[in-house]
Amino acid sequence: MTAPLTLPNFFIVGAPKAGTTSLWTCLDQHPQIFMCPLKEPSYFASELRPENFTDEMRPRIDREMRALQRYLHGDLRTKRFGGLVSNWEEYLSLYRNAGDERAIGEATASYLWSATAARNIAARIPHARIIINLRNPVDRAYSQYLQMLTAGVFRGTFRELLAASLDCRDQRLGITWPLLDYGRYAPQLERYFSEFPRSQIHISYYEELQRSPQRLMAQLLTFLGVDADFVPDLSRRHHEPSVPRLNTLAYLLKRSGAWPYLRRLAPAPLGPRLRSLAVRGGRSLQMRPADRAFLTNYYREDIARLAVLLNRDLSCWLDAGEAAPLLAPG
Numbered sequence: 240m241t242a243p244l245t246l247p248n249f250f251i252v253g254a255p256k257a258g259t260t261s262l263w264t265c266l267d268q269h270p271q272i273f274m275c276p277l278k279e280p281s282y283f284a285s286e287l288r289p290e291n292f293t294d295e296m297r298p299r300i301d302r303e304m305r306a307l308q309r310y311l312h313g314d315l316r317t318k319r320f321g322g323l324v325s326n327w328e329e330y331l332s333l334y335r336n337a338g339d340e341r342a343i344g345e346a347t348a349s350y351l352w353s354a355t356a357a358r359n360i361a362a363r364i365p366h367a368r369i370i371i372n373l374r375n376p377v378d379r380a381y382s383q384y385l386q387m388l389t390a391g392v393f394r395g396t397f398r399e400l401l402a403a404s405l406d407c408r409d410q411r412l413g414i415t416w417p418l419l420d421y422g423r424y425a426p427q428l429e430r431y432f433s434e435f436p437r438s439q440i441h442i443s444y445y446e447e448l449q450r451s452p453q454r455l456m457a458q459l460l461t462f463l464g465v466d467a468d469f470v471p472d473l474s475r476r477h478h479e480p481s482v483p484r485l486n487t488l489a490y491l492l493k494r495s496g497a498w499p500y501l502r503r504l505a506p507a508p509l510g511p512r513l514r515s516l517a518v519r520g521g522r523s524l525q526m527r528p529a530d531r532a533f534l535t536n537y538y539r540e541d542i543a544r545l546a547v548l549l550n551r552d553l554s555c556w557l558d559a560g561e562a563a564p565l566l567a568p569g
Contacts, residue, residue: 245334247275249344249368249463250283250360252431253351255421256382257374258448260320263346265456265471267318272465273340275333276315280324280345283360284353286412287323293413299392342463351427352417361434368463369435374445375556376422376542377534381526383418398530419537425544432548442549 251259251266260278267274281287289300300323307322311329315336324330337343350356351371360367374382384400387393393400393414400418407415431440441462447455452473460467535557546553 244331245337245343246331246364247334247343247345248364248366249342249370250350251344251346251348251370251372252356253348253371253421253427254373254379254424255348255352256379256386257348257372257445259346259348259372261448261452261473262370262372262459263344264475265452265473266342266344266459266463268471269342269460269465269469271340271469272342272344272463273334273337275343275345276318276336277310277322277324277333278318278320279347279349280322280330280333281347281349282324282327282330283356283363284347284349285355285359286353287349288325289323291412293409293411296392296413341465344463349421351424351431352421354430357430357434365435367435367439369431369440370459370462371428371431371440371442372445372448373424373442376424376538377526377531377556378445379422380418380534381530383421385524387414397526401530401534422538423541425541425548428545428548446555 251262253259263274263278266272289297289304292300303321304323307319307324310319310322311324311332315333324333333345334343347356350360360369380401381397384393384397387400395403400415404415404418410416428442441459443455443458453470456471456473457467460469539557542553542556
């Protein structure tokens with residue numbers, strides 16, 4: 240007789256830059272929960288495959304795929320962020336260290352955006368519970384921009400990124416697409432509502448996670464049917480942006496692959512000092528009011544549609560003053 244397959248019974252599906260890493264980390268601390276050690280395996284999103292990325296992104300994706308294969312052939316006891324797992328047997332191997340935990344989970348933030356993930360999850364695991372954490376789509380887009388600066392994959396202003404995204408006609412995965420589509424939540428939730436009973440879907444908000452994290456975690460634990468009195472360590476912050484002070488130089492160094500070598504060459508006592516000279520915290524950067532007004536207007540109809548869908552007042556997401564046109568870059 241063959242041993243029964245160990246499959247996840249819940250998924251954190253998004254949205255990107257809305258606190259999914261914090262949820263993944265906190266839930267992983269619970270003794271009755273096993274979290275997939277690979278954050279973002281992306282298996283159920285058929286679009287998230289190496290061949291669907293832009294030429295600009297392919298060298299980076301190829302490096303990550305080689306690193307992923309080394310990880311998958313290891314003991315899978317360390318945590319790893321990011322991967323594109325397309326093979327079912329490799330995906331199943333991610334759960335081989337699971338024991339008798341009551342809840343077994345996976346987190347891929349792009350599953351919410353994906354046109355295929357909801358259907359694919361429902362086909363394999365129809366009883367799965369779905370966790371969706373939403374964030375003001377304007378702030379979500381700006382947070383992704385800061386992440387791009389940190390990673391060295393973009394070197395322009397937020398306004399330039401918005402303009403490039405609006406002009407983009409290439410629907411291969413890359414810098415400019417699907418940056419804005421990630422924040423169009425209404426059709427994304429409708430896909431999950433059509434595939435799963437509402438009782439299997441938990442919707443929360445980034446703002447709640449920031450304001451009352453213990454309360455939100457207790458609600459999630461109750462939803463998952465595990466001990467809700469458990470208190471995870473919420474002190475760590477994840478993916479805090481460290482924005483280069485010289486965007487172009489950092490972009491070229493990271494694009495060439497020289498950045499990790501330069502970091503290792505820096506004398507240890509000088510490390511923190513050099514870092515403070517090279518980067519600054521993302522919180523030191525603020526979105527321009529004109530850009531916020533433009534994006535708020537861009538998402539206005541979708542937010543109204545989402546408010547009806549969820550029967551929730553989302554007017555706080557629309558508090559950006561008068562809508563403004565997107566100004567020319569500069």
